[in-house]
Amino acid sequence: LLIVNVIWGSTFIMVDTAVETVSVFVFLALRFGIAFLALLIFFAYFLIKKPPTKADLWRGVLIGVFLFGGYTFQTFGLQCGTGPGKAGFITGLSVVLVPIFSAIILKKKPHSLSWLGIAIAVIGLGLLSFDTGWHFGISDIKGDFLVLAGAICFAFHIISIDRFIQKSLFIPLTVFQVGTTAVLSWLLTVTFWGRSFPIVFNSQVLFAVIFTGLVATALIYATQTFVQKRTSPTHVAVIFATEPVFAAIFAVSLTTETFLLRQWGGCALILAAMLFQQILDIFYIKDARAKKEPLKNSNTEKKEESKTHSIEEEKTQEKSV
Template identity: 40%
Template sequence: MNKKFTAEILLLFVAFIWGATFVIVQNAIDILPPLLFNAIRFMIAGIIILIIYLIRRKKNKIPQKNAFIAGVVLGSCLFIGYSLQTIGLLYTTPSKAGFITGLSVVMVPLLAFFILKSRPSPTAILGSIAATIGLYLLAVKNTSPFSIGDFYVLLCTFGFAFHIIFTDRFAKKLPVLLLTTIQLFTVAFLCLISAFIFENWEIILNPELYNSSSLLFALFITAILGTSIAFFIQTYSQKATSPTRVAIILAMEPVFAAITSFLWINERLSIGAVIGCILILFGMIIAELPVSKWGIFPFKKKQTIPK
């Protein structure tokens, strides 16, 4: 089993975690404000990864300053993504927010081309298009005019897309555990400051809050599986695969969310949503195939006949 295949299977597992925990998070933020919930979630996750890093720390020639700057950049991108998505959800529907956020499937290869000078393969482009159409069918049930909430969610998509792009740049050069630790603490710090400014942070002092088993369960699952393990895997896996493929694989998140919602809360899928799930899966598969397998992409170099 080669390293690239292993990395992409791990990324698919991350998409499953994020999709499967959607219902859990949705119930938790009914009890705790979203920014405060994320602050606690990312703080717990950061402490877990920090402990592992300190135990396994080895002397590294890479300056700590480089890892700190890179981690802050990645954490800031994540914070922009999570916070603007939360604000947008105040003014738009979850289905439209899910579709717009999923547009990172298209943004990542474009940004990778301009920033990393990485030209996506024809199959990756076709896979991105198929996944985007699938996201539309899965997430958008009733169309409505573009709102201020949709604009905020569109901005959040840039945060998630830049996070994938910069992870590709930094993960290949810096220690994964240290990089993950710094970005998680950055998100926690920025979310905490924002919670103090925009939310009722005093709710955390309410002792009845800690009697909520659903909240404690949500914090436990999302902090360990959905944050510390998930972002460590993403950072590690991007050493071996391209940003475009990462975006397409992570587009499976709403598919897993739809499946788990059906299994846990009996939420029915429309025919269009089922077709959307199939298209996202199709996009992920064809993006993995080499161009040589497709006769429709005749981009081979012409062989010169020796004289």
């Protein structure tokens, strides 16, 4: 998963460059179309041998809708002026949102200290997003909020995978979520084709489409879906917290984008909020398990006492007979 985040961090620059000459939806349609075909070819034998159910289909579709929303908002945000490094950090905010939305969906209330982590993340986002002098840059803020909407979708994407991976195999979930994103992207491509979006293909765009399609989509989401069955969302989120770090490193190293000290401070606060939230969840889970242990032992003792009492009654009845 750490390698996954290195790859994802590097794609912010590719996407930012590609959408300068190609429509957002054309890029997404090509990217996920290539990924979908690659997954169908690679997993063809498995899908034929063990056909997916309707439940697998609808679960994969729902996951794909969240994935489509995440990439669409994120790519629009990049096109509206948000830099790759900043977009990477804002997208990383989804790690903080995961436990909050999990509480709403799974009816599990977050620890009261979770709100402290959220507050730290919001302050960090403000330091990162505000222009010099603490004034809003309209173009940047518009892009920032679009990327934030994508972060919300990505949070639901993680939650939905965790909810469904225990009921379905990872292969159909991976194929259907990528396929759904591809279909939705093609539908919007047909809708907007030839209007206000520039459509110019070059070697950089083709490389970005092929690389993000095969590596950063097909391989990455198959890996994520597979791993989430064997670990908790908290552990996945902790590792995902490294994605914006790699995005910033690639952005500063390979482009002209620069970060002010204030912006680096905001990045540090967002990352600290992510780690704080996940560490809190880990200790909260341990505390909950510790509280349940005495109850478990008590129930075991009661069962043993009941079993002993039942045996004594049987012996008494045998003597009476």
